[in-house]
Amino acid sequence: MREELLKDLTEEQKAKLKECKSVEEMIALAKKEGVTLNEEQLTAISGGGCSSSTLKCPYCGSTRIQRKDRIVGAGGSSTIEERQCLDCHKWF
Secondary structure, three states: OOHHHHHHOHHHHHHHHHHOOHHHHHHHHHHHHHOOHHHHHHHHHHOOOOHHOOOOOOOOHHHHHHHHEEEEEOOOOOOEEEEOOOOOOOOO
């Protein structure tokens, strides 16, 4: 992943990310750390190009993706973007 996509991560988070062995581990780490991945970051992690139209499901490779924003945090202070594959129905 390009360095500019990691600019908002702490050094500790970057080190943990380098230890991940799969896309699934990277996405799970981001959720655990409370990091919201933007469209470009998700596309880069999933192996797609630079536009949302090439975002691929990390489980089955489908490009049929549905986006959902979930509001979290005290008083709805943060938003988490989640996606669901319309083919295998897994969330990432």
